[in-house]
Amino acid sequence: MVDLIYFSWIRERIGKSGESIETSATTVLELIEELKKKDIRYSEVFSDLGSFRVAINQELADFDASIVEATEIAFFPPMTGG
């Protein structure tokens, strides 16, 4: 089981702040492809890889990063701190 967490407009468009899922994906990209098949909200949110970022176990990661050791994966738009 891995915990997915969504922030900002990703949370709003998917309609929940997170969920626990079973996945056979080994990379972030594979996970995204799996999520896109769930329903149209996911396929729309994740359609453009340039529009969001990912963190694995609370560390920023690339889309080709392994999620084999992941317990928490977060998806969010580019950050707007400061």
Added chain:
Amino acid sequence: MRISVQNEFFDFSTEIKNFSATLENIGALVTFTGIVRGQKSQTLDYMVIEHYPGMTEKQIHLIVEEAFKRWKISDALVIHRYGKLDPGEPIMMVATAAEHRIEAFEAAEYLMDYLKSKAPFWKKEVLNGEENWVESASEDETALSRWQ
């Protein structure tokens, strides 16, 4: 080093006073405070800042540690708020102390640049009752290239 991610209002003059009270042998103290715009134009109702509890603190810690590695600074302070903020309220502040001003200025700018696009905060503006997520400016991520 002090890092605070908080909902509560802060008074920057009090924070600077407390920060500087513990410093010794410094010749430069640089501070920056970010304020919610729109207090005069009254176009902005308020701002809401969302963050990633846990990761936010860790990420800011990494950014501040990197500043310590790059510049000879004696201390640094980062305060960043989340939640609902009204126009005119402080959003965040950084302070850096060093023996010389160049180090203090550069470290403060570095902290600002990285907090803008590498700390997990998301701003939402509410204008005339309409909500909009603030889009990141491409120049914010470009700004990081000068430190790489």
